[in-house]
Amino acid sequence: MTEAWTPSPREVERRAVRRRRRWLGTLGATALVLLAFTVVAVAVTSSPGWPRVRETFFNGEHARESFPAIADGFWLNVQLFTICEVLILALALSVALARTARSPWLAPLRVVAVVYTDLFRGIPTILLVLMFGFGMPALQLQGLPNSGFFWAGVALVASYGAYVAEVFRAGIDSIHPSQITSAQALGLGRGQTMRHIVLPQAVRRVVPPLLNDFISLQKDTALVSAVAVFDGVYAARDYTAYHFNYTPFTVAAVFFVVLTVPLTRFADWLQRRSMERERAGAL
Amino acid sequence: MPNPGSGEPVLRVRGLRKSYGDKVVLDDVDLDVARHDVICLIGSSGSGKSTLLRCLNLLEVVDDGVIELDGQEISDPRVDVRAVRSRMGMVFQAYNLFPHLTVLDNCTLAPRKVHGRSRRDAEARARELLERFGLADKADAHPDRLSGGQQQRVALVRALCPDPEVLLLDEITAALDPELVGEVLTIVGDLARAGTTMLLATHEMAFAREVATKVCFLDGGRVLEQGPPAEIFAAPREERTRQFLRRVLPA
Numbered sequence: 001m002t003e004a005w006t007p008s009p010r011e012v013e014r015r016a017v018r019r020r021r022r023w024l025g026t027l028g029a030t031a032l033v034l035l036a037f038t039v040v041a042v043a044v045t046s047s048p049g050w051p052r053v054r055e056t057f058f059n060g061e062h063a064r065e066s067f068p069a070i071a072d073g074f075w076l077n078v079q080l081f082t083i084c085e086v087l088i089l090a091l092a093l094s095v096a097l098a099r100t101a102r103s104p105w106l107a108p109l110r111v112v113a114v115v116y117t118d119l120f121r122g123i124p125t126i127l128l129v130l131m132f133g134f135g136m137p138a139l140q141l142q143g144l145p146n147s148g149f150f151w152a153g154v155a156l157v158a159s160y161g162a163y164v165a166e167v168f169r170a171g172i173d174s175i176h177p178s179q180i181t182s183a184q185a186l187g188l189g190r191g192q193t194m195r196h197i198v199l200p201q202a203v204r205r206v207v208p209p210l211l212n213d214f215i216s217l218q219k220d221t222a223l224v225s226a227v228a229v230f231d232g233v234y235a236a237r238d239y240t241a242y243h244f245n246y247t248p249f250t251v252a253a254v255f256f257v258v259l260t261v262p263l264t265r266f267a268d269w270l271q272r273r274s275m276e277r278e279r280a281g282a283l
Numbered sequence: 284m285p286n287p288g289s290g291e292p293v294l295r296v297r298g299l300r301k302s303y304g305d306k307v308v309l310d311d312v313d314l315d316v317a318r319h320d321v322i323c324l325i326g327s328s329g330s331g332k333s334t335l336l337r338c339l340n341l342l343e344v345v346d347d348g349v350i351e352l353d354g355q356e357i358s359d360p361r362v363d364v365r366a367v368r369s370r371m372g373m374v375f376q377a378y379n380l381f382p383h384l385t386v387l388d389n390c391t392l393a394p395r396k397v398h399g400r401s402r403r404d405a406e407a408r409a410r411e412l413l414e415r416f417g418l419a420d421k422a423d424a425h426p427d428r429l430s431g432g433q434q435q436r437v438a439l440v441r442a443l444c445p446d447p448e449v450l451l452l453d454e455i456t457a458a459l460d461p462e463l464v465g466e467v468l469t470i471v472g473d474l475a476r477a478g479t480t481m482l483l484a485t486h487e488m489a490f491a492r493e494v495a496t497k498v499c500f501l502d503g504g505r506v507l508e509q510g511p512p513a514e515i516f517a518a519p520r521e522e523r524t525r526q527f528l529r530r531v532l533p534a
Contacts, residue, residue, distance in 0.1 A: 005300070007347050008347050008348070010347075010348075011348070014358070017361060
């Protein structure tokens with residue numbers, strides 16, 4: 001089959017039709033999007049209170065003035081997020097493993113894991129931050145930092161650890177029993193089966209929901225402002241308290257969006273890729 | 284018995300080409316399926332049998348060539364794909380039943396949602412077919428309660444419920460225990476004798492010899508040879524066909 005193939009006239013015509021349809025589709029979609037945005041923009045800007053809102057939320061001068069303080073504070077959010085993310089992954093994986101453990105010796109661990117997830121998933125994160133942030137330093141524990149930053153971080157790890165543990169557990173449970181059977185048939189122990197067979201597949205499967213939780217965590221780092229940690233949101237609130245203008249809130253919001261959008265796109269891309277891979281397997 | 288191979292073709296394929304990247308899977312394939320024809324596609328794995336069936340059902344976009352259903356070109360991008368598919372039935376190698384639906388719901392889904400039949404009519408028709416295929420007592424079970432052979436028979440009923448003009452069967456016994464192959468083939472044989480127009484990819488040579496009105500040997504994405512089973516199996520013209528048959532037929 002070395003002879004070169006040239007598409008028939010019919011095929012060339014079909015391709016033109018497909019191309020035209022794609023092009024029309026793109027055009028239609030673009031027009032619709034523009035129309036939708038225009039309608040929203042007109043509706044908002046023509047509302048009676050718009051000049052007042054623009055002045056209080058979208059004031060250029062206040063934005064410039066509050067920017068450096070918010071940027072400084074936001075750096076704290078980024079640090080907090082990065083540190084917490086690593087700790088959450090470790091904690092959640094341990095809890096998930098403890099919950100799936102079958103050995104009778106590990107029964108107490110399993111109970112602790114169940115109680116932990118039940119308790120910390122049940123309590124609103126904002127309450128955890130308040131309780132840890134104000135309560136723990138008051139204990140005056142030796143050898144542990146007393147800063148609100150530290151304890152608010154602990155609260156986030158505790159809260160998100162419980163969520164992410166359940167994501168891991170769902171991933172572990174989703175691996176088909178036949179995989180475990182065939183690992184056991186090869187003589188692998190329970191631990192080895194988990195380590196080499198179940199976990200690698202489970203983790204791959206739960207990456208998209210994990211990223212979803214981390215996008216959520218990025219935003220929830222703003223909760224630490226409740227215990228007077230000088231993060232981006234607290235800096236914005238500080239500014240508004242002195243100048244009676246809410247523009248800094250908008251500035252802080254933009255900071256968060258700029259941080260989360262790339263991760264959201266990455267999560268979308270990963271999800272699509274894993275879907276395509278699964279579909280290729282089904283063919 | 285209806286007279287096979289006469290009149291206008293239901294399906295007419297000319298110069299069909301399909302490639303994945305550099306790999307050409309179907310190369311200049313011509314095929315006619317007349318009403319009441321039972322056409323068996325034979326050939327080794329990777330010869331393009333499954334891809335051909337998938338192209339006919341518009342599950343794949345062809346790279347070139349023309350496919351006509353009752354004289355209407357269905358390889359045209361402007362054609363209503365769902366309308367075309369609703370006129371064909373397809374059964375897959377791995378059954379592909381919907382595990383969250385009962386057998387009856389699997390069978391009545393398309394008649395109700397696509398063909399707009401009432402639940403009562405759809406269920407009556409499904410129960411009648413299930414009964415004919417010996418599955419009357421399984422109507423309310425979920426697919427995972429059934430054996431492979433039973434699941435594949437349900438898949439056949441599901442494909443038949445909307446009364447398709449053509450039935451496309453993609454190696455439907457390949458995933459079954461040898462013991463269970465018979466029960467599925469018996470049904471397909473009955474359908475063939477009842478005049479159902481069928482196009483099937485199969486490795487069951489004895490079956491092809493018995494029920495086919497025409498056998499097509501595919502090799503490297505081309506229809507190398509086609510003709511009545513007596514001719515293909517007894518006196519194949521091509522050397523490749525002879526090689527293939529020597530390997531798959533008991534001496």
